[in-house]
Structures are given as structure tokens and as C-alpha cells.
Amino acid sequence: MQDMSNTQHQLDQIKVDILKKNVCPDLAKTAQQLVMGAGDPDANIMFIGEAPGKKEDETGLPFVGAAGKFLDEMLASVGMHRDQVFITSIVKYRPPNNRDPKPEEKAAFLPYLLQQIAIIQPTVIVPLGRHGMEYFLPGVRISDIHGQLQEIEFEGRTLKVMPLYHPAAALYNGSMRQTLKDDFLKLTQLLEAA
Ligand code: URA
Secondary structure, X not given: XXXXXXHHHHHHHHHHHHHHHOOOHHHHHHOOOOOOOEEOOOOOEEEEEXXXXXXXXXXXXXXXXXHHHHHHHHHHHOOOOHHHOEEEEOOOOOXXXXXXXXXXXXXXXXXXXXXXXXXXXXXXXXXXXXHHHOOOOOOOOHHHHOOOOEEEEEOOEEEEEOOXXXXXXXXXXXXXXXXXXXXXXXXXXXXXXX
């Protein structure tokens, strides 16, 4: 059992660090604020998206737009709420016009994502889409391994990773939407078994 308040304090410190080091100054100029992530600092599941969008940039909260509503729906379908998990993204500033994050932006934010993982120590990492996945599972396509549990070595321990399609990609694609829901069910079954 981790000390919650201490865990939250450590997470807050990451934001202070990013601001101090002026990470991705160009993005910092066009974005309104950092979107660090939200949820239970002691969560078993950690979702990793791509980058904040417009709504996230306005509110400072992850996944609060249309894709986030779908994520909330999927959590609700298995009796869960976003407060019970931790949700973040690889890049923590909104890219202008929601363009894809650049490789150098993902690289600049990676150390901070790894710090979040080291602090939260989730049972399973759930990348949402390829940008959240590529560091953990380089060279693989999400269409080949979505919904399949992978195990990787991370800081001297085995880390479970289950990539899912990004909810934004699945929003208006009926078959991908169903696949994502099916994968979500597998994720919760895995956690029950753990
Ligand atoms: N897409 C993401 O990857 N992250 C968000 O916070 C919102 C949309």
C-alpha cells in the first residue's frame, strides 16, 4: 500500500519540473496549460493517450472531449469510474490544431511519463493508440496486438502492457468501436484474474 498523499505530492512535483525545464517551449506557447493526467495516484490501471485536445487544454483534464466520453462509457460498462484509474497522455501540451505529436515532442515528454509510471506503479499499462504504445512496444502495429497482454521489462520488473485502439479512432467506426469494447472486457478480466 502506497501513501496516497505522498504519491500525489510526487506526481505534482513532475509538473513543477516540466515547467522549470521549459519542456517543448513552442507547444507551451500555443497551449493554455499542461495536462498532466488525473485519477487515482494508487491506480491499478494506467491509460496512456496521445496528447491533449481542445477541451483538455481548456480544462487541464485528460480525455474530457468526445473520446473521453467514450472512455467513460466503457469504464461504466464494467462498473468502473475514471476516479479509480489513472489517465494521462505521452505529450502533455496540446499540439496546435490537434496535429500528431512530433517524435521530438514525444521524446521530450517520455521521461516524465516514465516518472509517473514509477510513482503510480500500476498493475497494467494501457496505451490508447500507437503514440502511447510505441515506446513500450516498438516496431509493432496496434492493429496486430490490440487487446493482447504483453509483458516487458521496465526498471527491473515485469510490466504488463495491453494496448487498445484510441477511442477517438473508434468513435465513428462501428467495427473498431466493438473491438475496443471487447478488448476493454478482456482488460477487466485480466485484472480480476491478477
Ligand atoms: N486524446 C488523447 O490522447 N488524450 C486526451 O487527453 C484527449 C484526447
